Amino acid sequence: AGGLQRAPARERGEALVWDECGVLQLARDEREAVAQHNAIATLGLPPGYAQQASRDAASAYAGVPLAAGGLWFPSSGWIRPLSLIDAQLAAAGARLEARFGCEAARITRGPEGWTATDRDGRTIARAPVVVLANAADALKLAPQHAIRIRRVRGQISFLPGERFAAPHVVVLRGGFVLPAMRGESIAGASYDFDDDDPSPRASSHAGNLERLARILPGAAADLDPAALQGVVGFRAVAPDRLPLIGALCNEDAAAPRNPRLATLPRCEGLFGSFAFGSRGLLWAGLGAELLASHLEGEPLPLEARLAEALDPGRFLLRALRRATSARA
């Protein structure tokens, strides 16, 4: 929910549903409070972007008594993801040919470039470049044995306004709670590994209420997990928790003798932008910009070290280096 930057009105699009209400990131303990203090001092962040807030100050921003102080991001807020997607589709206009309700079952490369086909072998699209942006399913279309992406279930809980005094700002501390919208607030989220259950369940609501209690002490007392409603989504998470953005490797080609990211064999015209974990709303735009810069040969929007940290080839590189040192 956090990190939303102030955007000029003309860039917001008509349909955006969001609020720049401010975001509080509460410290989990004294150690994190010190780390937050040091981060603000070291990075010299402007107070309009981030500042430290005592427990009293944080509670005043939130309008309800909070469990701790933390970082206050006055120009951040929440956004409704579907409205962001609608606005992005509208902004792309005729430059984007969207196909909804069809599954790419296979991608193949021929002399003309890449072809995506459905389960019946019908062509969905042809293009010189493919960018797989379908989360954990990317590896079904382009298997990469060195890469392991886990699906992590996340359930959010809707909190009825009549039994819960919601904060006026977004508050995070292990979990999150949002301000009320149309009489209802949202708290979350569970983080369940190896759990494909798409249905909301009471045990996950109970976990969300525990997270809520660590943010707003006592606020969950009148809420019954068995009576709450919620929805479930799935995150795609890499072992190092960073996304994979860049050219995918050709694992069938001979590995270079002294492997480096720059010398790994790649699949021509095949790129990925996935495994955004819990930060997809922020990472996806940056990932698209990074890929566009790679493809157009423009300067990268990130420093080289960070771009390398996101390179999908990092996992093959580690595997090759492990194999080399095991042989030595």
Ligand SMILES: Cc1cc2nc3c(=O)[nH]c(=O)nc-3n(C[C@H](O)[C@H](O)[C@H](O)COP(=O)(O)OP(=O)(O)OC[C@H]3O[C@@H](n4cnc5c(N)ncnc54)[C@H](O)[C@@H]3O)c2cc1C
């Ligand atoms: C409970 C919860 C809370 C979250 N909160 C936040 C938050 O506050 N801020 C934030 O930034 N992020 C948050 N996230 C994470 C965010 O939702 C993800 O990072 C983001 O959705 C990833 O976007 P994506 O497009 O890569 O993948 P997805 O949103 O998973 O979309 C992948 C799409 O690809 C489609 N697809 C898959 N395979 C194929 C195929 N073969 N052919 C055609 N289509 C295919 C799927 O149907 C799906 O529509 C949260 C996630 C959860 C679960």
